Amino acid sequence: MRAARDIHAPAVLFSWQRIGAMILRNLYVLRRSWPRILELAYWPMMQMLLWGFITVFFVQHSSWVAQAAGVLISAVLLWDVLFRANLGVSLPFTEEMWARNLGQLFVSPLRVHELVASLLIMSFIRTLISVTPAALLALPLYDVWVFKLGPPLITFFANLLVMGWSVGLVASALVLRYGLGAESLCWLGVFLFAPLSGIYYPIDSLPGWLQPLAWALPSAHVFEGMRSVLFDDVFRVDLFLGAVALNVLYLALACAFFLYMAHVARQRGLLMQQGE
Amino acid sequence: MTGSSATPVATVDNLTKRFGEVTAVDSIGFSVAEGSITALLGGNGAGKTTTLAILLGLLLPTSGSVTVFGEDMLRHRYRVLPRMNFSSPYVDLPKRLSVAENLTVYAHLYGLDQARERVAKIARDMEISAFLDRSTGTLSAGQRTRVALAKALLNEPRLLLMDEPTASLDPDTSDWVRGYLESYRQRTGATILLASHNMAEVERLCDHVEMLREGKIVDRGSPADLITRYGRNTLEEVFLDIARHRRSGRIRRAAGDGKDGNVLPAAR
Numbered sequence: 001m002r003a004a005r006d007i008h009a010p011a012v013l014f015s016w017q018r019i020g021a022m023i024l025r026n027l028y029v030l031r032r033s034w035p036r037i038l039e040l041a042y043w044p045m046m047q048m049l050l051w052g053f054i055t056v057f058f059v060q061h062s063s064w065v066a067q068a069a070g071v072l073i074s075a076v077l078l079w080d081v082l083f084r085a086n087l088g089v090s091l092p093f094t095e096e097m098w099a100r101n102l103g104q105l106f107v108s109p110l111r112v113h114e115l116v117a118s119l120l121i122m123s124f125i126r127t128l129i130s131v132t133p134a135a136l137l138a139l140p141l142y143d144v145w146v147f148k149l150g151p152p153l154i155t156f157f158a159n160l161l162v163m164g165w166s167v168g169l170v171a172s173a174l175v176l177r178y179g180l181g182a183e184s185l186c187w188l189g190v191f192l193f194a195p196l197s198g199i200y201y202p203i204d205s206l207p208g209w210l211q212p213l214a215w216a217l218p219s220a221h222v223f224e225g226m227r228s229v230l231f232d233d234v235f236r237v238d239l240f241l242g243a244v245a246l247n248v249l250y251l252a253l254a255c256a257f258f259l260y261m262a263h264v265a266r267q268r269g270l271l272m273q274q275g276e
Numbered sequence: 277m278t279g280s281s282a283t284p285v286a287t288v289d290n291l292t293k294r295f296g297e298v299t300a301v302d303s304i305g306f307s308v309a310e311g312s313i314t315a316l317l318g319g320n321g322a323g324k325t326t327t328l329a330i331l332l333g334l335l336l337p338t339s340g341s342v343t344v345f346g347e348d349m350l351r352h353r354y355r356v357l358p359r360m361n362f363s364s365p366y367v368d369l370p371k372r373l374s375v376a377e378n379l380t381v382y383a384h385l386y387g388l389d390q391a392r393e394r395v396a397k398i399a400r401d402m403e404i405s406a407f408l409d410r411s412t413g414t415l416s417a418g419q420r421t422r423v424a425l426a427k428a429l430l431n432e433p434r435l436l437l438m439d440e441p442t443a444s445l446d447p448d449t450s451d452w453v454r455g456y457l458e459s460y461r462q463r464t465g466a467t468i469l470l471a472s473h474n475m476a477e478v479e480r481l482c483d484h485v486e487m488l489r490e491g492k493i494v495d496r497g498s499p500a501d502l503i504t505r506y507g508r509n510t511l512e513e514v515f516l517d518i519a520r521h522r523r524s525g526r527i528r529r530a531a532g533d534g535k536d537g538n539v540l541p542a543a544r
Contacts, residue, residue, distance in 0.1 A: 011354035012387075021384030025370070028377045032411075095370075103367035104427070107332045108385045109357045266336045269295065272329055272366060 018110050022118030026092050044080045044134035051076040052142045070144040071230050075199045077135055077146055078156055082219055083190055084130040085164020088123025090186035093172040097180055103271050112262045120165050152235045156222050159243040163218045166254035173261035198223045218243040283310045285435050285467040291340030293326055300326040302491035308469050315478040316471040318488030319519050324471035328437050332362055363428035364439035371413025375423050378412055386431040402426040418449035438470040454481055475512035487518050494518055
């Protein structure tokens, strides 16, 4: 074992070993449960099948969709990035509450921001596991190769991933504060943003008073940017930068909210009362 | 604050915790001497678990201070948490993970080098090597207690906090746990603070007892001292006297009052 430390030495503010331990904990869960891995990939693939066949139909009956046959499939996949990124944060956190492990974690040297960092990294891993099979499936089934979006795809993916992190952190913070009775927020919270994100339709098709609200979402910038690439073959830097700026703001606010709720949980004694 | 003359590892001063209208801990103060085994003793709702949670930093007090290893726990808990650990029947380890996986995760969380070797050693000490690969959720209560204790001792804590360490265990497993705690203290010189309902356990293990009732410390001393002062034969009888607000004749005579008959003052 490591030699005895100087008790009064400053504590390490950010430890990759502790973050790695939390990632390891979540990978152990996945490794021991193949249904979980299957579940990760299952819904995106079902979505892909459903929307793929709708696309096939629309291509034959709609000139708008026919201009860019991959638009619906790409939209489905990118929406799943946002959805899965959100779940990738909130489910591993909720799992600690199901397991009544949160108290153990909070009396260990793990810091709250390290817990947050591990959740974000796990979200990235889970999102890749989720959407990659569906993205690959689109090629043989519908002759749509989403990776033809090229480098812009990475910017879309990254922006939706970060927005999913923010939503997931807020959902986790609310579950921490209000207990497992609020766990459905993990799944439902992100759908609050679906109508305003312009996943399947342009933002200017929304009522005028809703459009400013939509433009306050990074996802609206991403899906508009996606259509710009697919229809006009133009990568809109303004939309990209808008999404990045909003994501930076929202992620900072979401982290602050999570840290605040962790503080409230310590004030109210919630960390000792977790579990089913 | 306490009768012990040894260096305090933990000091609690004027600590109060309120949950709305309910005062769970009411202006208590005590210190835990280095190398001692100290018990927080009291009935349900006496404030034992709340006090432990504040000492661990799981719960923020309404007022008062907690110092551990000379550090203010409210401001610098991350400096001392690597030297502490905790075991309680009210928290679990993830049931889906194997015992080895759980211990490995916590070995890394506590920053231990050679985590695999450390897990193997603690498994031998706790006699859990045979089920290291089993899911934690499939273990019996006794096995789970040993695993929880293994997790609590992974980092060889200088201060070990335990909430009801033998709750719901059969006598054989309880005896094994107590024996291990005694040998751990002797071997490492560690300090142990435990909350318990089990009087026989406290009599056997503890050097010092803080008696709590309704959030206040109402008496303190060594088990033998308390038994003598109350004129009783066992700590359980002392506990019942305190829980039922009775004062023995000897205590009343020593206090020289005899008027307020059945009410114990809070120890400060």
